[in-house]
Amino acid sequence: MRDRARAGNGPDGGRSGEVFKAFLKLGLTAFGGPVAHLGYFRDEFVQRRKWLDEKAYAELVALCQFLPGPASSQVGFALGLLRAGPLGALAAFIAFTLPSALLMLAFAHGAASFGGPIGTGVITGLKIVAVAIVAHAVRGMAGTLCPDRPRAGIGLAALLVVLAPTGSAGQIGAIVAGAVAGYLVLDKSQERISGQARFGVSRATGIAALAICAILLAGLPLVAATASIQGLALFDAFYRAGALVFGGGHVVLPLLEAETVPTGWTSSDTFLAGYGAAQALPGPLFTFAAYLGAVVDPGPNGIVGAMLALSAIFLPGFLLLVGIIPFWDGLRRRPDAQAAIGGANAAVVGILAGALYDPVFTSAVVGPASFGVAAVCFLLLEVWKLPPWTVVIVAAAGGILLTAI
Numbered sequence: 001m002r003d004r005a006r007a008g009n010g011p012d013g014g015r016s017g018e019v020f021k022a023f024l025k026l027g028l029t030a031f032g033g034p035v036a037h038l039g040y041f042r043d044e045f046v047q048r049r050k051w052l053d054e055k056a057y058a059e060l061v062a063l064c065q066f067l068p069g070p071a072s073s074q075v076g077f078a079l080g081l082l083r084a085g086p087l088g089a090l091a092a093f094i095a096f097t098l099p100s101a102l103l104m105l106a107f108a109h110g111a112a113s114f115g116g117p118i119g120t121g122v123i124t125g126l127k128i129v130a131v132a133i134v135a136h137a138v139r140g141m142a143g144t145l146c147p148d149r150p151r152a153g154i155g156l157a158a159l160l161v162v163l164a165p166t167g168s169a170g171q172i173g174a175i176v177a178g179a180v181a182g183y184l185v186l187d188k189s190q191e192r193i194s195g196q197a198r199f200g201v202s203r204a205t206g207i208a209a210l211a212i213c214a215i216l217l218a219g220l221p222l223v224a225a226t227a228s229i230q231g232l233a234l235f236d237a238f239y240r241a242g243a244l245v246f247g248g249g250h251v252v253l254p255l256l257e258a259e260t261v262p263t264g265w266t267s268s269d270t271f272l273a274g275y276g277a278a279q280a281l282p283g284p285l286f287t288f289a290a291y292l293g294a295v296v297d298p299g300p301n302g303i304v305g306a307m308l309a310l311s312a313i314f315l316p317g318f319l320l321l322v323g324i325i326p327f328w329d330g331l332r333r334r335p336d337a338q339a340a341i342g343g344a345n346a347a348v349v350g351i352l353a354g355a356l357y358d359p360v361f362t363s364a365v366v367g368p369a370s371f372g373v374a375a376v377c378f379l380l381l382e383v384w385k386l387p388p389w390t391v392v393i394v395a396a397a398g399g400i401l402l403t404a405i
Helices: 002-007 016-029 034-048 054-066 073-109 117-146 149-163 168-184 204-229 230-243 251-260 268-278 285-295 302-331 336-363 368-382 388-404
Strands: none
Touching: 002 016, 002 034, 002 168, 016 034, 034 054, 034 073, 054 149, 054 302, 073 268, 073 285, 073 302, 117 149, 117 251, 117 268, 117 336, 117 368, 149 168, 149 336, 168 251, 204 230, 204 302, 230 251, 230 285, 230 302, 251 268, 251 285, 251 336, 268 285, 268 336, 268 388, 336 388, 368 388
16 A cells, blocks of 8 residues: 555656546535445545555545544545645545535525525425434444444433533533443454555654644633634634544534534524535535534624634544554554444444434424425435435425425
8 A cells, every 4th residue: 555655646646636636526426425425436546546456445444434533535635645645635625525615605695595485495395304314324323333232322321411401512421431331341352453554654743643633622622712712612613523523424413513503603493404405415514514604603604604614624534534544553453442432433323313303303393294204305215215415305395395385
């Protein structure tokens, strides 16, 4: 893998422009969420472009799934890093993220002007489809991340914690407690992983990235509380959310809701409408942050707020990726580390299940008709396996119909 990474820095294709073009195409066409994105990446970079082989790609995916943060965006960032160095990593991130971020920003500006039965119906449908999307995510993640009694118990305990009015502190505590419980109770006798994963990042660089990540995570809340600068408070809220997302992009929903709705920065209706719209777009679900940054009140909002929120939510995942790369091969062989991450992953299932009830279900399902639309959308995802963007269209049509009658 190291040889391939070095070869990628040569004149034959290691340029950041090549990386940008490849990822821009995916940013415009990669629908379906993080798991689908990883499939798109494999087709494009392993099979077609042959930037790396199957084993190297599998190691890269394993690394990014081990870390908190947006796994598909982290894989894209690392592929850009391997191919064209730091500029390639930046190019991959911008190209893959920009299309959906711009669309979410446009929706933020247009959503406020929605009026009449059609506009109101679309917003209603977007709120309802969030019920189906999150229920589908909980169903799939529970089967994968809570397959036995110990992990199911950890997930249930996390659910009970977040149903209490504890806000973001309860969610953070549930993740930490889940990791501790996983370390203590999960089986550590599984076969260790073989192979190597080398990315060419020095240990000094990795330590610096981890130090910056930790300093920001611990220091931003203190500075934001004492400085009373709204822009800093916004950056802090989205940075902490990005640093604690285990288990996929949908888990960012309860973390961001706890930071933006109880504080009065946005309403639950506005929040869920943006989350529903994000399901219809290609690219990473984390671009939902651009929408929230644009609509929060007080400012900064608009383009400035969107840029602050978007950069803050992605930054910790990328810092952690760069920081752990030099140490990954040794860490991933430790059964105790695997047990702790298994416990944290089980806890996020409970957190997401709590968000499915409040605010998603309680805000969107207001009667039998809206419940029926949500059920139809769930079955279209779960049984008919339709892509999320088509289900969003169905929900929008259903919302217009509900408003008309």
